[in-house]
Amino acid sequence: MFLITHLKKSLQILQQSSSAFTGIFFNVYCYIFTLILCFNSVVQAKQIELGEFRSGTVGKYIEYFQETDQKLTLEQAKIHFAKPNKVKQGNNNSISLGIGVKPVWMKFSVSNSDDVQSPYRLAIETPWLDYIDTWLVNDHKISRHIIGGDGIAFEQRPMPYRFYAFEHQFPIGVTDVYIRIESKGPLAVPIHFSNKEEAIKRDISAAYEYGILYGILFALALYNLVLFIFIKQKEYGLYSLYLFGFALNSLSYTGQLHTIFTYNIGPLFQDWLDIFLMITYSIAGLHFARALLKTQQDAPKLDKFVTKITLIVPLAMLAGLLFQQLIFSMALSFLLNTSFVILFIAMGVCALNANRPFAKIFLFSSVTAAVCITISTLAVAGILIPYNDFTFKAIEIGMTFEAFLLAVILAKQFRMAKMDKLVAESYARTDALTGINNRRGFQEATYSAWHSIARTGRDASIVLIDLDSFKQVNDKFGHDAGDTILRTVATCIATTIRKADITARWGGEEFIIFLPETPQDQAAVQAERVRVAIEKLQTYINSTPLTVTASFGVAGSEHNRFNNTELSVNAFEQMVKAADEALYLAKNNGKNRIIISQADGQLTQHLPKTH
Numbered sequence: 001m002f003l004i005t006h007l008k009k010s011l012q013i014l015q016q017s018s019s020a021f022t023g024i025f026f027n028v029y030c031y032i033f034t035l036i037l038c039f040n041s042v043v044q045a046k047q048i049e050l051g052e053f054r055s056g057t058v059g060k061y062i063e064y065f066q067e068t069d070q071k072l073t074l075e076q077a078k079i080h081f082a083k084p085n086k087v088k089q090g091n092n093n094s095i096s097l098g099i100g101v102k103p104v105w106m107k108f109s110v111s112n113s114d115d116v117q118s119p120y121r122l123a124i125e126t127p128w129l130d131y132i133d134t135w136l137v138n139d140h141k142i143s144r145h146i147i148g149g150d151g152i153a154f155e156q157r158p159m160p161y162r163f164y165a166f167e168h169q170f171p172i173g174v175t176d177v178y179i180r181i182e183s184k185g186p187l188a189v190p191i192h193f194s195n196k197e198e199a200i201k202r203d204i205s206a207a208y209e210y211g212i213l214y215g216i217l218f219a220l221a222l223y224n225l226v227l228f229i230f231i232k233q234k235e236y237g238l239y240s241l242y243l244f245g246f247a248l249n250s251l252s253y254t255g256q257l258h259t260i261f262t263y264n265i266g267p268l269f270q271d272w273l274d275i276f277l278m279i280t281y282s283i284a285g286l287h288f289a290r291a292l293l294k295t296q297q298d299a300p301k302l303d304k305f306v307t308k309i310t311l312i313v314p315l316a317m318l319a320g321l322l323f324q325q326l327i328f329s330m331a332l333s334f335l336l337n338t339s340f341v342i343l344f345i346a347m348g349v350c351a352l353n354a355n356r357p358f359a360k361i362f363l364f365s366s367v368t369a370a371v372c373i374t375i376s377t378l379a380v381a382g383i384l385i386p387y388n389d390f391t392f393k394a395i396e397i398g399m400t401f402e403a404f405l406l407a408v409i410l411a412k413q414f415r416m417a418k419m420d421k422l423v424a425e426s427y428a429r430t431d432a433l434t435g436i437n438n439r440r441g442f443q444e445a446t447y448s449a450w451h452s453i454a455r456t457g458r459d460a461s462i463v464l465i466d467l468d469s470f471k472q473v474n475d476k477f478g479h480d481a482g483d484t485i486l487r488t489v490a491t492c493i494a495t496t497i498r499k500a501d502i503t504a505r506w507g508g509e510e511f512i513i514f515l516p517e518t519p520q521d522q523a524a525v526q527a528e529r530v531r532v533a534i535e536k537l538q539t540y541i542n543s544t545p546l547t548v549t550a551s552f553g554v555a556g557s558e559h560n561r562f563n564n565t566e567l568s569v570n571a572f573e574q575m576v577k578a579a580d581e582a583l584y585l586a587k588n589n590g591k592n593r594i595i596i597s598q599a600d601g602q603l604t605q606h607l608p609k610t611h
């Protein structure tokens, strides 16, 4: 009956759909569903034999049905279970029935024929189930009724545990276990059954696994929060929010948050908290991806859609909260979470098309996460993927892997930004034409040397250089030829001066040299070396060798005194001024020569022995 109804429904949808894809999808879907149900109809529920069964899920031992109208009593449920055509057989580790559905009744039997003494624990490992009743029946008599679920105050639950769980010493013979579950959230019911020692081992390994997982996530989140606070780049803040949101969401849906903090606030609060935490990380993740991949520039339509969906869905969910429409808001949160995965991939593809850095690694990480999320979703829904610990946790493994790769991207981005900054700073200090310092670079480079000289009472000098009749060079050979000469002269000066000296392009065809630890007479000697080097320099323009000369103005201290006062940092400006005056005289006195500004303000020509 169920099969026919289901097939009818599928066919109706198939007819309504005009797309070939949907048609193929539904054909495959119907086929798989038919196979599953045919398989179900021939399999009979087995008993759990305690002597053989130490630990595992019991989905395949279960018979179940859903209430239709009013709440059934145990006796009515027993009558229902007695009619084989009214019950279904579990075919998967977990029974999954959907969101906001009618309460479910389940039954399985435990046989203790070997007189196993160890108590067994039954745990229903979905923490959001609101009301759970279990009856243990021996010889048609109820031996125990265990009430729980997150709708029950924490102290009244059978065990102080994040799931509904209880332990029981099963007597010799057969015990029928009847379970009724009522919940507003998704009715996914993975029942784990194991002897007490195995259950404790399982708890310990879960504690380690979650400890590692949350340790990584919180450490990464905190680190990025600190980066955001100090660097003020929004990617770090959004990434941190994404990680915090994901970790809290995971803590919430695995029941751990509610066990520790919100255990007595009631199931409704927990359901609402779960779905809002779920969308928090999706929204933060999407905005992080927008900022990281510059989606606004590369894919403006997609970017607008992402911005809208991350605004409209939470607002609609808030409206749902206002009117207490949990199912409506829950469906929206699932919709956003599913879109989140798809949108992440779409944004990655756009970034890849736009050749954005990190697009490949981003896409790889989001596809991996999507695959893991799909594995967990299908496993919980009982479709194609078997439910087990690994498939249930695949979502966390995938998301942690993705978080790690995104952290790698951010680290690389940080490094790139630093390199860009260094390059930009270096450009700001460098003359674009000649590649030597510009004025700013010169001032930065001489700053500390100048302070140290002023402090320790040593000498320093300045040499100003101006190419002679450079206008004529430009006029005769063109501006490009002039540029080439400026470049070769700059290189010539930079390679002729001593290591500690600092040079720069001071203006159009003007250069400067700072000579630390150098009194002015020695500076004049160094200037002469440069003058000769420039004079000898041949620059080839269209295979024709060109030569230029330059005039020099030198100003410097003698015995730590300049202009009759002790050398101080302020002397720099005065020294440049004095060198400029000397240079002016060198030009007026016939060019290609060196004039020294004397300490007493006199200007004299430097006449080297070879001149």
Ligand SMILES: Nc1nc2c(ncn2[C@@H]2O[C@H](COP(=O)(O)OP(=O)(O)OP(=O)(O)O)[C@@H](O)[C@H]2O)c(=O)[nH]1
Residues within 6 Å of the ligand: 433, 466, 467, 468, 469, 470, 471, 472, 474, 478, 479, 480, 481, 482, 483, 486, 507, 508, 509, 587, 591
């Ligand atoms: N090619 C080129 N020429 C430049 C650059 N900067 C300044 N100049 C030229 O340098 C020339 C300087 O001319 P003037 O100031 O008259 O000086 P001058 O011709 O060298 O004459 P004196 O300084 O008296 O020897 C001008 O023609 C400027 O256009 C540059 O970056 N590239």
